């Protein structure tokens with residue numbers, strides 16, 4: 001390997017294993033796995049080598065009748081979706097930049113979107129994994145069938161490990177059938193207090209939502225109109241359903257009936273193709289802003305509306321996956337300095353810290369210091385993660401400087 005080499009793009013998994021082995025025995029340079037490169041670049045050193053995995057994109061086996069697929073980890077999410085759609089199947093994880101993002105990147109960051117409430121996370125779909133550790137050793141966990149023997153679950157360990165423990169090279173997924181119909185119901189309310197009350201009511205709903213998102217609007221715009229006393233941009237609850245057409249129709253009607261006593265200001269229902277633009281907006285929210293600062297927070301679902309209230313008061317535009325307590329937020333465009341941004345985020349960080357959550361930046365101007373707010377209770381998990389990292393990567397070659405868990 002030449003000293004000046006800064007990028008390696010393996011064509012096969014064997015090439016990758018050989019390269020990592022040589023690196024571990026000779027130069028011991030740091031390796032940064034890159035899938036589609038859609039996430040912020042993790043802390044790098046000048047001497048590091050980017051290992052670009054997008055050529056590892058083959059389908060190894062697709063026994064569609066078993067509803068599983070084995071693919072190389074560099075496959076793009078959009079390409080994977082196309083292959084599965086041909087068999088009327090899908091992986092129900094909502095990923096922005098799907099044309100670019102890779103399966104390995106989604107697994108390494110444990111990214112999830114609006115359907116997480118009803119469909120779970122990528123962790124629930126990975127049933128087998130092959131990876132290469134920092135010494136170049138290949139290892140596999142799980143298998144190609146849905147029922148697996150119990151044991152130490154390396155599959156789950158690598159989900160969210162952000163490329164710090166091993167380079168994921170191949171994955172077996174279990175799949176779901178494509179939904180016959182999908183629908184989104186929108187309800188606007190005068191206040192986030194009302195939304196909170198509706199979310200509580202939906203805990204005992206007769207319906208089975210796939211999506212429970214809340215969009216909070218900008219504080220300045222959310223100020224009440226002086227004449228009517230009502231906000232021009234009220235918070236919006238978006239509830240998603242999937243299934244057979246009759247089932248979906250029944251769920252929409254039932255939901256609207258359950259929400260009627262809360263007197264929503266407006267309601268709308270969008271079925272099939274009519275719902276597509278709204279699905280896209282929900283999926284791409286985290287990339288759909290001119291703001292230069294985007295964050296992600298996780299906290300108990302019961303505190304989500306409180307968090308959104310604080311966020312909107314600061315002028316933050318936010319999307320909450322309220323059923324899971326995950327919030328993505330964009331700071332106002334006018335915020336351009338790190339001190340300004342950190343001051344705006346501070347009350348949110350305090351809330352998150354006080355209730356056992358976590359907040360970190362997804363996007364920020366280059367050169368800004370990292371911001372990673374976590375409750376004290378995370379310290380023990382971090383210590384475990386660091387101990388594990390030392391065992392699997394004693395020379396700290398894989399994505400050095402990155403915590404062993406992501407922001408989700």
Ligand SMILES: Cc1cc2nc3c(=O)[nH]c(=O)nc-3n(C[C@H](O)[C@H](O)[C@H](O)COP(=O)(O)OP(=O)(O)OC[C@H]3O[C@@H](n4cnc5c(N)ncnc54)[C@H](O)[C@@H]3O)c2cc1C
Nearest residue numbers: 035036037038039040101102104105108109111163168362
């Ligand atoms: C605006 C925005 C910013 C984001 N920023 C972050 C962020 O800062 N941190 C975060 O965790 N998620 C972040 N995400 C989520 C991330 O973009 C998605 O999960 C995406 O699907 C990742 O896919 P990718 O192929 O582009 O991954 P990449 O951007 O290429 O990589 C993401 C991470 O996964 C690791 N990785 C990639 N492929 C592999 C592999 N095969 N084996 C082992 N490790 C691998 C990389 O080293 C890196 O740490 C962000 C999403 C958005 C919309």
